[in-house]
Amino acid sequence: MDIKLSQCFIAVDDHDKALAFYRDVLGLEVRNDVAFEGMRWVTVGSPSQPDVEIVLEPPLADPNASPADRQAMAELLAKGMLRGVIFTTDDCDAAFERISKAGGEVLQEPVDQPYGVRDCAFRDPSGNMLRFNQPRKQ
Numbered sequence: 001m002d003i004k005l006s007q008c009f010i011a012v013d014d015h016d017k018a019l020a021f022y023r024d025v026l027g028l029e030v031r032n033d034v035a036f037e038g039m040r041w042v043t044v045g046s047p048s049q050p051d052v053e054i055v056l057e058p059p060l061a062d063p064n065a066s067p068a069d070r071q072a073m074a075e076l077l078a079k080g081m082l083r084g085v086i087f088t089t090d091d092c093d094a095a096f097e098r099i100s101k102a103g104g105e106v107l108q109e110p111v112d113q114p115y116g117v118r119d120c121a122f123r124d125p126s127g128n129m130l131r132f133n134q135p136r137k138q
Contacts, residue, residue, distance in 0.1 A: 084129035
């Protein structure tokens with residue numbers, strides 16, 4: 001039996017701002033951008049990983065969620081308290097330069113970590129933490 005990752009989800013509070021960041025700054029390609037049952041289904045992905053998509057969705061996409069739950073999730077997103085994503089890159093420093101020059105909110109400049117990667121971190125326009133890891137050369 002073979003199991004692979006197909007999709008993962010990132011909460012966003014504005015699809016257009018998210019698309020501008022993930023597409024224009026990070027260079028991901030837009031795979032889907034369609035209206036679906038009163039919502040917007042947007043997926044992006046790396047050209048080098050055609051089988052993996054990132055779904056950009058509202059903080060609480062469950063149509064049965066209460067207004068209080070929606071508000072609580074929106075507040076957590078605004079505080080940057082929802083889980084982020086870790087990307088792999090072959091050049092952490094170049095990724096840092098590109099993203100920071102494009103106005104990305106820097107959380108951590110590139111640094112060699114004791115667990116074997118060089119990485120940096122940013123917040124996306126919705127407040128999610130994104131890390132960019134480069135495996136250290138042996």
